[in-house]
Every structure is written in C-alpha cells, then in structure tokens.
Amino acid sequence: MVPVFLVASLVCAAPAASRVELVFGGDVIPHDGVKEAARARAGAGTLEGWDFVLEPIAPVLRAADVAVVNLETPVSGDPRAPTASLIFDAPPALPRALVAAGVDLVTVANNHAFDQRRAGIPLTWANLERAGLKYVGSAPTEAAAWEPLVLESHGIRVGFLSLTRWLNGAHNPAAWDVAPQVAFVPYSRKKDPQALTPEAAAELVRAAARRCDALIVSVHWGVEYVHAPRPEDRALARALLDAGALAVIGHHPHVLQPVESYRTPAGRDTLVAFSLGNLLANQDWHYVHGKGAEARGRKRDSLLLRLSLERAGPGQPVTLAGSALVPVWIDNNHSVALRERQERSRIQPVLLDEEVTRLRERLQTLPAAAETRGDTRRRGERALLERQLDLAERRRALILRLTQPMEAPAAPPAPKERRGKAGARAEVR
Known part of the structure; x- marks a missing residue:
C-alpha cells in the first residue's frame, strides 16, 4: 500500500513554479578617469584592472540568472582609436571583465554607438563575441537589429530588445540592409525620415513578444541630468508595455529616475525603470561629502534592479513576480589620490547596503569617541569611518527617494539634449 499512496501523492502534487531572476544595471562608460583607475590595478589580475573596478558589484551580478548592463561605448580593439571627453572607446579587457563579473548581456543601442564611426560597430561585435558577451541593439540589417535576443533559463524564454532615441547626430545607413544598423526611434524624424516611429516600434515589440515568454525592452532616452522622464517617453513606455513587453528599462540621463509599476489595459502587471543612472563612470569626480552636498554627486548615485519572473505551472503565462532595488554608489577617491601620492586612483561601484x-x-x-581623546590615530580613524557611514546612509536614502514613483507630470517641453561641447569637458573626466 505504501508505494501506491506514494505514487498517488506524486501524481497529485502541484507542479513546481519556474522562476528566473534578472538584474539590470545602468551605463558603463570608459571615461579617462575610469581607464586610469583600471590601469592603476592592472598588475593585480589578468583583465588589465577592470576586474578590480567591477569587483564590489560582482556578487549581485553573478547571483542572477541573467545580468544586463548598458555598454555606452564602442570596443574597437584599436589602441590608437581617437577618443575625447565625449567620444568613447574601451579596450577588449572591459567586456572580458564584465563577463567575469557576471554580466551576460549588454545593450549597445545608445547615443555613443557611432563614436568610432560605422566601422567601430562591427569591431565592437567581434570583441564582444570573443569575450563571450551577448549583445542586442545593433546588427548588420535593420530587421536583425529589431530581432529579440531570446535566452532560456529554468524553462522560461526571456527576450531582450534594445533601442535608442539619440545617436548624437549620427545616422544609420540609408539602405536598411546595409551594416551597421542601430535600433533607432528618434524624437524627431526630420533628419532621419527613414527611422522608425514610436508606433512602428510598438508593433515590432508586439511581434517580438509573441516569440518569447517574457520580453524586456531597454530604451536609451530622456534628457541628461534631469530626474523626471519626458512626457513622450512615458507615452512610449506605456505603448511598449501595452504591446507585450513585461518591463522597460531606461538609461541615458546619467542620474536616477523613477521606477514605476503599470497595469496594462489587458490586466498585465508590468514595470518601467526610466533611468538606472551610471553604473560605472567618472562624472561628479570632484564630489566632497558634507553639509549641503546632497544635490551634488547625483551622477554617482546608481541602482541595480532585480526582477523576478515566474511561471506558476506548465502552460501558464510568465508574470512579473517581484522587483527589488539595490542602491549603488560609485566610490571615487580621486581627491584623496591627488593629495596623497601613495594613494592609487580608485573608482568602483559599491553596494550601499553592504557598505553600511x-x-x-x-x-x-573601535572605542567610543569619548575614549579616544588621547589617541590621535584612533580618533582620526573613527571620524573617517563616521563620515563614510554618513555618506553611505545619506546616498542610500537619496537613491530610494529619487526612484519613487511620481505622478505623470504636466510639464513644459523638456530642454534640448546637450551635445558634446568643450564646456562639458571638465565634467566627464
């Protein structure tokens, strides 16, 4: 009788739910200061110091089934490639370090895609492929650039698309079947009449959603250094979610913007993160923590976004089962390294919960402050730690506040996008 009951209990047991954990990060930008910080640690490993730069966030990235960041740079592989304050190129060691840190996929549809001209995009594809890093957002033809990259994990097929609303004045080739093509939906089609409209993009998202169990769309949009989304980006986000996307992940403003839930007319629970900020960059390098410093340093506030996707049982739809915000601060000892020559330059994104x-x-x-009056070294050590703790706690609270949902604003038109001019040089070191 025992085996019979055992078999019956197994047959009647409810099927286990399938679950996939995703993690998304913001912009990875190889500013000169970031390259210098990597070079300063180059002797410690085999990835030219980039593994050290990414080390603090690697545990969160590695724990995910799929980890995704926005790679805001070409990777030409040419050490003589021209660069400037707003023209980027990264060494092939960076994508290898991203893979070692746990990143599975990068989005490459962004305003810096053409920084190394059209030839730089196929070179980037080659270097990403050599590193074993998947990418989405550009391809040899326009149709291929809008093909979802589908990754299967725990029986769930997750599709990814990447598109940009900015190309810094660059253009895709006029012929749709000529490489390279970047998935592009400009705010205005006056200079790019062949570019897709938001309505056409929504239809492509609808088609892509049919080819996977869950579709995630990354969008490069918005106005730099502005914490509120543009009204037309809110409209696009809803159109993409209504068309079948389960989440829309935004970047480009280099500061944080709200993370909001949205229930579609069809009753699906979805999510939009308008901007995850910088994940690795050298903006606000001059920040000094202190009274009144909250408004400064916001280009160093960052976020890793966890999304949980779940299928309750065979044949059931995949739903958004949960999300979590992981506050990140881009630690930068530039000012210290300038004053103290024995200090090596260090730039690292750190997990603020762990830092606190x-x-x-x-x-x-350490002894209490009252017990350190005669011990200058201990008193200084305690004061430094208290200052670091105050910074970590304040930036963490600010990050969580900046990402709170907000009402759709009845705002005036957003200012024009800033272009790379000489006056921005000091900011983006």
Whole structure:
C-alpha cells in the first residue's frame, strides 16, 4: 500500500513554479578617469584592472540568472582609436571583465554607438563575441537589429530588445540592409525620415513578444541630468508595455529616475525603470561629502534592479513576480589620490547596503569617541569611518527617494539634449 499512496501523492502534487531572476544595471562608460583607475590595478589580475573596478558589484551580478548592463561605448580593439571627453572607446579587457563579473548581456543601442564611426560597430561585435558577451541593439540589417535576443533559463524564454532615441547626430545607413544598423526611434524624424516611429516600434515589440515568454525592452532616452522622464517617453513606455513587453528599462540621463509599476489595459502587471543612472563612470569626480552636498554627486548615485519572473505551472503565462532595488554608489577617491601620492586612483561601484553594514560593524570594534581623546590615530580613524557611514546612509536614502514613483507630470517641453561641447569637458573626466 505504501508505494501506491506514494505514487498517488506524486501524481497529485502541484507542479513546481519556474522562476528566473534578472538584474539590470545602468551605463558603463570608459571615461579617462575610469581607464586610469583600471590601469592603476592592472598588475593585480589578468583583465588589465577592470576586474578590480567591477569587483564590489560582482556578487549581485553573478547571483542572477541573467545580468544586463548598458555598454555606452564602442570596443574597437584599436589602441590608437581617437577618443575625447565625449567620444568613447574601451579596450577588449572591459567586456572580458564584465563577463567575469557576471554580466551576460549588454545593450549597445545608445547615443555613443557611432563614436568610432560605422566601422567601430562591427569591431565592437567581434570583441564582444570573443569575450563571450551577448549583445542586442545593433546588427548588420535593420530587421536583425529589431530581432529579440531570446535566452532560456529554468524553462522560461526571456527576450531582450534594445533601442535608442539619440545617436548624437549620427545616422544609420540609408539602405536598411546595409551594416551597421542601430535600433533607432528618434524624437524627431526630420533628419532621419527613414527611422522608425514610436508606433512602428510598438508593433515590432508586439511581434517580438509573441516569440518569447517574457520580453524586456531597454530604451536609451530622456534628457541628461534631469530626474523626471519626458512626457513622450512615458507615452512610449506605456505603448511598449501595452504591446507585450513585461518591463522597460531606461538609461541615458546619467542620474536616477523613477521606477514605476503599470497595469496594462489587458490586466498585465508590468514595470518601467526610466533611468538606472551610471553604473560605472567618472562624472561628479570632484564630489566632497558634507553639509549641503546632497544635490551634488547625483551622477554617482546608481541602482541595480532585480526582477523576478515566474511561471506558476506548465502552460501558464510568465508574470512579473517581484522587483527589488539595490542602491549603488560609485566610490571615487580621486581627491584623496591627488593629495596623497601613495594613494592609487580608485573608482568602483559599491553596494550601499553592504557598505553600511560593514562600516557599522567596524565602528563597533573601535572605542567610543569619548575614549579616544588621547589617541590621535584612533580618533582620526573613527571620524573617517563616521563620515563614510554618513555618506553611505545619506546616498542610500537619496537613491530610494529619487526612484519613487511620481505622478505623470504636466510639464513644459523638456530642454534640448546637450551635445558634446568643450564646456562639458571638465565634467566627464
């Protein structure tokens, strides 16, 4: 009787749910300062120091079934490639380090796609493929650029698309079947009459959603350094979600914008993150923490976004089962390294929850302030830790506040997008 009951209990048991964990990060930008920070640690590993730069966030990336970031640079592989304050190129060691840190996929449809001209895009594809890093957002033809990249995990087929609303004045080849093509939906089609409209993009998203269990769309949009989404981007996000996307992940403003849930007319629960900020960059390098400093440093506030996708059972639809915000701060000791020559330049995105815990535990091991009056070294150590803890706690709270949902604003038209001019040089070191 026991085997019979055992078989019956197994047959009647509800099928286990399938679940996929995704993690998304913001812009990865190889500013000169970031390259210098990597070179300063080049002797410590085999990835020219880029593994050290990414080390603090690697545990979160590796824990995900699929981790995605926006790669805001070509990777030409040419050490003589021309670069400037707003013209980027990264060494092939960067994509290899991203893979080592746990990144599975990068989005490449962004305003810096053509920084190394048209030839730089196929070179980037080749270097990403050599690193084993998947990419989406550009391809040899327009149709291929809008093909979803579908990755299967735990029996769930997750599709990814990447598109940009900015190309910094560059253009796709006029012929749709001539390489390279970037998935492009400009705000105005006056200079790019052949470019897709938002309505056409929504229809392509609808078609892509039919080819996978869940579709995630990354969009490069908005106005730099502005915390509110553009009204037309809100409209596009809803159109893409209504068309079948389960989430829309935004980047380009280089500061944080709201993360909001949205229920479609069909009753699906979806999510839009308008901007995850910079994940690795050298903006606001001059930030000094102190009273009144909250408004500064916002280009160093960042976020890793966790999304949980779930299928309740065979044949059931895949739903958005949960999301979580992981606050990140781009730590930068540039000012210290300038004053103290023994300090090497260091730029790293750090997990603020872990940083707060570490600093609190370290402070608990030190004597109280009243007990350090005669010990200059201990007093200085405690003061430094208290300052670092105050920074971590304040930036964490600010990140969570900036990403709160907001009402759709009845705002005036957004200012024109800033282009790379000489006056921006000091900001983007």
